[in-house]
Amino acid sequence: MKILVSDDIAQEGIDILNQEYQVDVKTKLSEDELVEIIGSYDALVVRSATKVTAKIMENSNLKVIGRAGVGVDNIDLEAATKKGILVVNAPEGNTTAASEHTIALLMALARNIPEAVRSLKNKVWDRKRFMGIELNGKTLGVVGLGRIGREVAKKAIGLGMNILAYDPYIIKQQVENIDIKVVDLDSVLKEADFITFHVPLTKSTYHMVGEKEFSMMKDGVMLINCARGGIIDEEALYEALKSGKVAGCALDVFEKEPPLESPLLDLPNLIATPHLGASTQEAQVSVAVDVAKDVIRALKGEMVKNPVNMVHIRPEEYSEIRPFVDLAEKMGSFYTQLRNGRISEVEMIYTGKIERMDVKMITTAGIKGILSNILQTPANLVNAPFLARERGIKIIEKKINQEQDAPGVVTMKVTTDKGVGSVTGTVQANADERIVAVDEYKIDLIPRGNILLTFHRDRPGIVGKVGTLLGKNDINIAYMQLGRKSYRGEALMALGVDENLPDDILSEIRKIDGMENAVLIKF
Numbered sequence: 001m002k003i004l005v006s007d008d009i010a011q012e013g014i015d016i017l018n019q020e021y022q023v024d025v026k027t028k029l030s031e032d033e034l035v036e037i038i039g040s041y042d043a044l045v046v047r048s049a050t051k052v053t054a055k056i057m058e059n060s061n062l063k064v065i066g067r068a069g070v071g072v073d074n075i076d077l078e079a080a081t082k083k084g085i086l087v088v089n090a091p092e093g094n095t096t097a098a099s100e101h102t103i104a105l106l107m108a109l110a111r112n113i114p115e116a117v118r119s120l121k122n123k124v125w126d127r128k129r130f131m132g133i134e135l136n137g138k139t140l141g142v143v144g145l146g147r148i149g150r151e152v153a154k155k156a157i158g159l160g161m162n163i164l165a166y167d168p169y170i171i172k173q174q175v176e177n178i179d180i181k182v183v184d185l186d187s188v189l190k191e192a193d194f195i196t197f198h199v200p201l202t203k204s205t206y207h208m209v210g211e212k213e214f215s216m217m218k219d220g221v222m223l224i225n226c227a228r229g230g231i232i233d234e235e236a237l238y239e240a241l242k243s244g245k246v247a248g249c250a251l252d253v254f255e256k257e258p259p260l261e262s263p264l265l266d267l268p269n270l271i272a273t274p275h276l277g278a279s280t281q282e283a284q285v286s287v288a289v290d291v292a293k294d295v296i297r298a299l300k301g302e303m304v305k306n307p308v309n310m311v312h313i314r315p316e317e318y319s320e321i322r323p324f325v326d327l328a329e330k331m332g333s334f335y336t337q338l339r340n341g342r343i344s345e346v347e348m349i350y351t352g353k354i355e356r357m358d359v360k361m362i363t364t365a366g367i368k369g370i371l372s373n374i375l376q377t378p379a380n381l382v383n384a385p386f387l388a389r390e391r392g393i394k395i396i397e398k399k400i401n402q403e404q405d406a407p408g409v410v411t412m413k414v415t416t417d418k419g420v421g422s423v424t425g426t427v428q429a430n431a432d433e434r435i436v437a438v439d440e441y442k443i444d445l446i447p448r449g450n451i452l453l454t455f456h457r458d459r460p461g462i463v464g465k466v467g468t469l470l471g472k473n474d475i476n477i478a479y480m481q482l483g484r485k486s487y488r489g490e491a492l493m494a495l496g497v498d499e500n501l502p503d504d505i506l507s508e509i510r511k512i513d514g515m516e517n518a519v520l521i522k523f
């Protein structure tokens with residue numbers, strides 16, 4: 001396995017990667033240069049400088065892209081997901097650094113520090129021009145109450161500020177121990193003396209502050225954006241700073257980085273740093289180490305800690321869920337080897353102890369199993385929901401409440417243009433996977449090796465004829481299971497066979513009188 005590191009990350013992260021795999025560090029590559037070399041790598045590790053485009057991913061064999069930091073707006077997530085490339089990030093390591101930088105910018109704004117420094121270095125002793133304002137008692141608007149927003153709020157409370165915050169997605173418990181008032185965006189805009197932004201750049205946050213929002217703000221408001229360029233409309237900001245409506249603004253991030261052509265840089269009431277929010281030694285070591293560990297986990301097929309485009313399971317739950325993930329994938333594969341038809345819906349029904357867990361990954365594994373037999377594109381836990389959606393397959397998850405310790409049972413009900421069928425499985429002690437029903441037939445199959453399934457009429461002689469045919473062709477039967485709907489009615493037989501079953505023998509089995517269908521399932 002080979003890993004390409006295409007931005008500067010801390011050596012501590014590279015050392016971790018190097019202990020397991022070959023690592024090449026090649027920075028400042030153009031898109032075309034990356035396209036040219038990416039084919040020989042299994043993993044790519046970036047910070048924010050490398051733009052990981054669909055073109056770069058298109059002909060790559062990448063299994064994972066690691067982002068040493070929080071924001072993944074430099075990675076085309078849709079293209080990665082479509083291609084089944086797992087994206088992981090390191091969201092925790094730079095929270096302190098970014099929140100401290102925000103507070104530094106807040107103070108620099110309030111006390112005119114950059115301009116005062118510049119003036120004195122130009123040998124001018126001007127104390128009148130740089131009269132500041134105090135933070136104590138002022139209102140800070142915090143837009144986005146995630147990791148960094150909350151940390152900024154706590155630090156600002158320590159400075160005696162009152163906090164008004166806006167985050168429509170916040171969970172109450174996350175902020176109940178912080179002395180802040182959560183309000184709507186308009187209230188933040190109208191009432192705050194300072195406003196700081198800590199949201200990701202998304203369709204809903206792009207230009208969330210423009211001409212209209214500036215007009216709602218207090219005269220002389222001060223703004224800080226240490227999150228992402230594009231959240232504040234830079235043209236409107238230029239006008240608001242020029243007119244004095246906004247007395248001062250501190251930007252660490254810009255719509256286009258580096259912003260060397262931006263007229264904003266010429267304004268004296270604009271403070272700017274070159275995307276330094278995460279640039280502390282501590283944060284850089286932390287994010288590089290975190291992302292390196294996750295990239296290795298991904299390459300080894302282990303559960304990662306910080307997936308961006310795949311469902312996340314807490315490590316404590318993963319060991320319990322894992323056997324069901326494997327089982328569901330086999331059930332999906334079992335189903336599409338057994339039946340065909342245009343699938344319109346897959347319903348995953350959970351009962352017993354599994355019902356109390358986060359089953360999203362099990363559902364995704366079931367879909368992966370289903371798609372693995374019908375699509376050219378290899379399905380995995382990253383792209384399976386996307387591929388299913390693309391094919392118009394509706395996925396339903398249902399949990400049925402049962403007594404506390406009933407064994408976990410998963411039923412996969414598949415609707416196609418040819419009807420509805422199902423397969424049911426469970427996991428016994430020691431992670432022993434079993435398929436326990438196909439449609440209404442109760443069976444007990446270990447999903448392993450080759451299994452011959454026959455659908456036939458329950459009548460004397462059929463089982464013997466199949467056995468004789470297999471014996472004549474030197475095919476050993478490992479075990480046999482029988483199920484029937486009624487006496488002499490429709491029946492199912494499952495035979496575990498030790499050898500492969502050639503197509504001509506399968507055709508002969510299908511010709512046996514009373515036989516409706518015979519299918520070889522391979523695991």
Ligand SMILES: NC(=O)c1ccc[n+]([C@@H]2O[C@H](COP(=O)([O-])OP(=O)(O)OC[C@H]3O[C@@H](n4cnc5c(N)ncnc54)[C@H](O)[C@@H]3O)[C@@H](O)[C@H]2O)c1
Nearest residue numbers: 071098144145146147148167169198199200226227277278
């Ligand atoms: N300047 C830097 O170097 C630097 C360093 C680290 C992080 N960042 C950036 O800081 C931002 C915050 O990072 P984080 O780690 O706190 O992320 P986070 O995911 O923990 O928090 C983001 C918060 O924004 C909220 N949010 C999303 N859409 C919103 C909307 N439309 N309106 C209001 N709130 C909304 C979410 O509910 C969430 O609580 C990100 O943009 C990240 O890329 C910048």
Ligand SMILES: O=C(O)CC[C@@H](O)C(=O)O
Nearest residue numbers: 047048069070071278279
């Ligand atoms: O890599 C950096 O220095 C910036 C990282 C920061 O913007 C982030 O989103 O984590």
